[in-house]
Amino acid sequence: MTIEEVREEIDRIDAGIIDLIAARQAAAVRMAHEKYLAGAAVRDERRREALLKKVFEIAVEKQVDPVQVRRIFEILIDMSEERQREWTGEGNLP
Numbered sequence: 001m002t003i004e005e006v007r008e009e010i011d012r013i014d015a016g017i018i019d020l021i022a023a024r025q026a027a028a029v030r031m032a033h034e035k036y037l038a039g040a041a042v043r044d045e046r047r048r049e050a051l052l053k054k055v056f057e058i059a060v061e062k063q064v065d066p067v068q069v070r071r072i073f074e075i076l077i078d079m080s081e082e083r084q085r086e087w088t089g090e091g092n093l094p
Contacts, residue, residue, distance in 0.1 A: 024076060025083050032084035042084045048077055 001009075035042065052070050059069035 024080060028080035028083040029087050032087035036088055042081050
């Protein structure tokens with residue numbers, strides 16, 4: 001493979017990652033609706049910590065830097081919570 005071919009592969013992977021982030025954000029809106037109906041808070045600290053622990057363990061298994069993966073998922077969770085707050089009208093509240 002050439003450098004250009006590898007770059008094209010990386011570009012396709014990156015586009016796929018963005019598609020998955022968009023799908024995750026759409027799911028966050030659905031979650032906001034369900035939480036609203038259930039009277040649940042946007043932030044669920046136990047779920048957050050369980051998810052971060054799970055992705056850390058998966059990263060270890062896949063031999064990917066688990067600390068960095070955890071950081072990425074912290075951002076994804078923050079994005080999802082913000083989307084849920086937007087949907088519920090809470091705006092930028094923590």
